[in-house]
Amino acid sequence: LAKTTQPISMDSYEGQEVNITCSHNNIATNDYITWYQQFPSQGPRFIIQGYKTKVTNEVASLFIPADRKSSTLSLPRVSLSDTAVYYCLVGEDDMRFGAGTRLTVKP
Amino acid sequence: DTEVTQTPKHLVMGMTNKKSLKCEQHMGHRAMYWYKQKAKKPPELMFVYSYEKLSINESVPSRFSPECPNSSLLNLHLHALQPEDSALYLCASSQEAYGYTFGSGTRLTVV
Numbered sequence: 001l002a003k004t005t006q007p008i009s010m011d012s013y014e015g016q017e018v019n020i021t022c023s024h025n026n027i028a029t030n031d032y033i034t035w036y037q038q039f040p041s042q043g044p045r046f047i048i049q050g051y052k053t054k055v056t057n058e059v060a061s062l063f064i065p066a067d068r069k070s071s072t073l074s075l076p077r078v079s080l081s082d083t084a085v086y087y088c089l090v091g092e093d094d095m096r097f098g099a100g101t102r103l104t105v106k107p
Numbered sequence: 108d109t110e111v112t113q114t115p116k117h118l119v120m121g122m123t124n125k126k127s128l129k130c131e132q133h134m135g136h137r138a139m140y141w142y143k144q145k146a147k148k149p150p151e152l153m154f155v156y157s158y159e160k161l162s163i164n165e166s167v168p169s170r171f172s173p174e175c176p177n178s179s180l181l182n183l184h185l186h187a188l189q190p191e192d193s194a195l196y197l198c199a200s201s202q203e204a205y206g207y208t209f210g211s212g213t214r215l216t217v218v
Contacts, residue, residue: 049205
């Protein structure tokens with residue numbers, strides 16, 4: 001069974017900031033949190049990874065509260081090309097995907 | 108080289124055929140994975156190899172047979188598949204906790 005829970009779908013408009021939250025109540029002390037993006041008929045692509053507090057790269061930010069039982073992927077100023085499925089995975093030993101969040105960006 | 112290369116990109120096979128999918132990486136990653144993905148579903152883990160040894164088999168039918176000839180190469184041998192086995196087959200590799208790199212997949216159609 002997947003250890004994570006995400007919203008099934010989200011809609012947004014171009015230029016908006018999108019926040020996708022993932023719940024992982026049973027996260028272990030050594031677990032990292034990793035987010036992936038997947039377009040149709042392609043393999044998932046690594047977006048960002050973090051352990052605690054905040055991580056930022058050129059694509060996204062990842063916010064992790066002190067208890068680490070959830071995390072939020074933040075995509076600034078989305079465009080139509082950000083329409084994809086987003087998955088959060090927890091831990092280095094469990095590569096089983098949850099259902100993910102299907103983000104649709106509208107013009 | 109920061110890619111996982113999968114071949115072929117597309118494959119059509121009959122139910123009596125034998126075929127193989129190939130996956131290659133030259134990043135020095137010591138773990139490699141096979142996934143199966145049906146339309147509008149998440150990738151489903153099939154097999155995990157760690158240091159060239161099979162460490163996880165997710166109760167996959169024996170008509171799917173993985174092989175890891177060396178640390179850079181992963182094969183998936185297919186025999187007597189069923190139409191419901193048609194899917195996108197993804198390969199991935201990883202090194203410890205630093206995220207996973209996926210290939211672009213093989214689109215398999217069983218007729």
